[in-house]
Amino acid sequence: MPPPAPPTVLVPSERVVVLLSCALSALGSGLLVATHALWPDLRGRARRLLLFLSLADLLSAVSYFYGVLRNFAGPSWDCVLQGALSTFANTSSFFWTVAVALYLYLSIVHGAHASRPDRLFWTFHVVSWGVPLAITVAAVTLKKIGYDASDVSVGWCWIDLQADDRVLWMLLTGKLWEMLAYVTLPLLYLLVRKHISRARAALSEYRPLLCDAHQLQRRCSSSAADLKLVLIPLIFICLRIWSTVRFVLTLCGSPAVRMPVLVVLHGIGNTFQGGANCIMFVLCTRAIRSRLVSCCCFCCSSEPAGQSLSATAGSPAPSKTGGSQPPTRTTRELPSP
Numbered sequence: 001m002p003p004p005a006p007p008t009v010l011v012p013s014e015r016v017v018v019l020l021s022c023a024l025s026a027l028g029s030g031l032l033v034a035t036h037a038l039w040p041d042l043r044g045r046a047r048r049l050l051l052f053l054s055l056a057d058l059l060s061a062v063s064y065f066y067g068v069l070r071n072f073a074g075p076s077w078d079c080v081l082q083g084a085l086s087t088f089a090n091t092s093s094f095f096w097t098v099a100v101a102l103y104l105y106l107s108i109v110h111g112a113h114a115s116r117p118d119r120l121f122w123t124f125h126v127v128s129w130g131v132p133l134a135i136t137v138a139a140v141t142l143k144k145i146g147y148d149a150s151d152v153s154v155g156w157c158w159i160d161l162q163a164d165d166r167v168l169w170m171l172l173t174g175k176l177w178e179m180l181a182y183v184t185l186p187l188l189y190l191l192v193r194k195h196i197s198r199a200r201a202a203l204s205e206y207r208p209l210l211c212d213a214h215q216l217q218r219r220c221s222s223s224a225a226d227l228k229l230v231l232i233p234l235i236f237i238c239l240r241i242w243s244t245v246r247f248v249l250t251l252c253g254s255p256a257v258r259m260p261v262l263v264v265l266h267g268i269g270n271t272f273q274g275g276a277n278c279i280m281f282v283l284c285t286r287a288i289r290s291r292l293v294s295c296c297c298f299c300c301s302s303e304p305a306g307q308s309l310s311a312t313a314g315s316p317a318p319s320k321t322g323g324s325q326p327p328t329r330t331t332r333e334l335p336s337p
């Protein structure tokens with residue numbers, strides 16, 4: 001048996017940052033799920049895929065939060081449990097992220113979703129839930145999940161570094177799918193963006209027929225869509241690349257794997273995927289953002305209104321013998337702006 005790997009020591013400030021990232025990711029994933037539950041008219045097929053992606057990210061953030069909070073110092077039963085949950089959720093998140101991009105590519109470029117949407121969605125479910133589940137069950141059964149000394153994690157448990165075939169299982173339980181996503185996501189979104197650009201060029205001869213206001217509105221929405229198609233794969237790569245860097249450094253036996261900057265970036269990148277999806281698909285989506293603002297304004301204004309009503313009910317009635325009172329306008333009589 002080779003000697004145990006020297007652990008990467010996590011200072012309290014690093015743990016606090018990663019725990020905050022986990023909490024924000026769980027909050028963002030919960031907000032995505034809540035918007036899907038609150039507004040049925042927004043439950044399109046792409047939003048359904050985002051719902052399942054958010055569920056995977058939520059489970060991933062919760063399991064990572066527990067791992068960072070415990071900061072395992074050795075093998076234990078809850079180390080294996082946490083490692084299994086995070087392995088399943090993290091791998092499933094990779095598959096659902098690619099599924100969203102693949103669905104957009106098939107529906108926009110090929111128009112293939114209209115004929116057999118149910119079969120396509122069943123395929124996404126079987127692959128995105130079934131493959132991670134099978135890999136995780138095999139890893140747990142063969143006792144490959146365990147303490148990793150935080151060299152390929154940030155406090156949580158993943159693949160036991162004492163396993164002889166640890167590299168193979170690191171690839172199967174995440175790294176292989178992560179690196180495939182680095183190539184697949186930019187390629188799919190690039191093809192979608194290229195197809196949209198060609199469609200706009202084909203319709204350019206009709207643009208002078210549009211009024212200026214309508215043309216400006218279409219130009220703004222198109223630029224926002226173009227920006228989102230670029231940012232989605234870019235944000236994914238920026239978040240996940242630090243995990244891949246530490247994985248390569250661990251295989252090389254480099255002491256740079258314990259650099260505090262790399263550890264923090266790895267912790268944020270692995271745990272903040274749900275928060276990034278919330279920013280892109282909720283806060284940066286005008287239809288959902290306006291509804292959230294309306295809900296917040298309604299909640300903020302309902303309490304003062306209730307207080308004013310109670311104050312009005314508790315005020316004494318005006319005296320009949322008193323002087324003439326100035327006429328008051330009700331809400332309906334107020335002039336419209």
